[in-house]
Amino acid sequence: xxxxxxxxxxxxxxxxxxxxxxxxxxxxxxxxxxxxxxxxxxxxxxxxxxxxxxxxxxxxxxxxxxxxxxxxxxxxxxxxxxxxxxxxxxxxxxxxxxxxxxxxxxxxxxxxxxxxxxxxxxxxxxxxxxxxxxxxxxxxxxxxxxxxxxxxxxxxxxxxxxxxxxxxxxxxxxxxxxxxxxxxxxxxxxxxxxxxxxxxxxxxxxxxxxxxxxxxxxxxxxxxxxxxxxxxxxxxxxxxxxxxxxxxxxxxxxxxxxxxxxxxxxxxxxxxxxxxxxxxxxxxxxxxxxxxxxxxxxxxxxxxxxxxxxxxxxxxxxxxxxxxxxxxxxxxxxxxxxxxxxxxxxxxxxxxxxxxxxxxxxxxxxxxxxxxxxxxxxxxxxxxxxxxxxxxxxxxxxxxxxxxxxxxxxxxxxxxxxxxxxxxxxxxxxxxxxxxxxxxxxxxxxx
Ligand SMILES: C[S@@+](CC[C@H](N)C(=O)[O-])C[C@H]1O[C@@H](n2cnc3c(N)ncnc32)[C@H](O)[C@@H]1O
Numbered sequence: 001x002x003x004x005x006x007x008x009x010x011x012x013x014x015x016x017x018x019x020x021x022x023x024x025x026x027x028x029x030x031x032x033x034x035x036x037x038x039x040x041x042x043x044x045x046x047x048x049x050x051x052x053x054x055x056x057x058x059x060x061x062x063x064x065x066x067x068x069x070x071x072x073x074x075x076x077x078x079x080x081x082x083x084x085x086x087x088x089x090x091x092x093x094x095x096x097x098x099x100x101x102x103x104x105x106x107x108x109x110x111x112x113x114x115x116x117x118x119x120x121x122x123x124x125x126x127x128x129x130x131x132x133x134x135x136x137x138x139x140x141x142x143x144x145x146x147x148x149x150x151x152x153x154x155x156x157x158x159x160x161x162x163x164x165x166x167x168x169x170x171x172x173x174x175x176x177x178x179x180x181x182x183x184x185x186x187x188x189x190x191x192x193x194x195x196x197x198x199x200x201x202x203x204x205x206x207x208x209x210x211x212x213x214x215x216x217x218x219x220x221x222x223x224x225x226x227x228x229x230x231x232x233x234x235x236x237x238x239x240x241x242x243x244x245x246x247x248x249x250x251x252x253x254x255x256x257x258x259x260x261x262x263x264x265x266x267x268x269x270x271x272x273x274x275x276x277x278x279x280x281x282x283x284x285x286x287x288x289x290x291x292x293x294x295x296x297x298x299x300x301x302x303x304x305x306x307x308x309x310x311x312x313x314x315x316x317x318x319x320x321x322x323x324x325x326x327x328x329x330x331x332x333x334x335x336x337x338x339x340x341x342x343x344x345x346x347x348x349x350x351x352x353x354x355x356x357x358x359x360x361x362x363x364x365x366x367x368x369x370x371x372x373x374x375x376x377x378x379x380x381x382x383x384x385x386x387x388x389x390x391x392x393x394x395x396x397x398x399x400x401x402x403x404x405x406x407x408x409x410x411x412x413x414x415x416x417x418x419x420x421x422x423x424x425x426x427x428x429x430x431x432x433x434x435x436x437x438x439x440x441x442x443x444x445x446x447x
Pocket of ligand 1: 046047048049050051072073074075076077078079093094095096099258259260261285286287288289295316317
């Protein structure tokens, strides 16, 4: 049933200069604490991830416990993890194997006993073979290119204290990424690989991303850098304590590795195999932007630890498109997604309005959400509920200061809210006004 009050209020256009109906969703997620949400979210930093609170704003409005919530570009797994933590079935897909590893670790996690037992077994095995691994580590650090059976880049060898490096070589060889428990430990270890506080294994770089290898090599040589000794097993045990601060997500979860263009089809197959509801009631996703985010390059140390090839990752991902192929790509994604949504399904796409790439102006980046609607979603038969912005107040402030040019100087994400049909559109419009409970962890009565 339509909600006339909501429809009228939605019809009030905010002055965003978009030319499309705006959806008055208050960006309450901006007001939440940085680490709002399930304790698995900060397992490892991931570039361009959205906050768990943003995922909650839509999971709470547009899905119910038991519904499938899907993200074909899941990154670190924010949307499906938060959905699973709220009793939905969380499904995430990404083409980046590092993103897949993080999403799988969170959606198909080890339980605390399994993770701690495995860590103890690794600690014991290390104790029995430490001299051998230490000799190997020392040989590599003395001569990274030639000092062992598997050459290691100089910037990797220089990043760690000799004992930490030996322990890392050991657990890197011992962990099997196809095993659920080992994968959880590997993802947790990747999250503490580098950063500035004592919980990290190397202090060479900030936690958010790996700095350019050449810069790192030169910096280490110039300053005579030597990382403090950190015990991998102690740091990992402390990391597990932080991760397990909250109960495991109570909803089921599925992680998929592959291209978003057939992610919907693969998600349905995976759900069917597990005898779960087959269609998604909600999609929450932030597609790769026109901006160049090199997920491999900026994660080279984590990629080394996980045995992934940074260059291959960057070659495979769809981040560097110009506008026309980007829109064609999203149209294919939306085409595949359409039949996987329920009849009243809602799809929320967080789309950056990109004016610059690392300081350089780029063409065709502005008004992207409108173009996505016109050229990718409308032709595939979607219904438009409206566009919300993720920071109405900042936008108003900037507009007041700088006039309409403000949009050129700021990056403001647009949130395109689509529906698979008219029932979904009405649900999306009336749901925009629903109050959202921001208590986290949730009170018992809402479980
Ligand atoms: C903006 S990020 C999404 C971040 C995510 N919302 C989170 O909170 O972590 C976009 C993601 O799209 C992925 N990606 C790029 N091209 C892809 C493709 N063709 N198929 C699937 N995923 C792709 C990237 O690996 C990246 O994780």
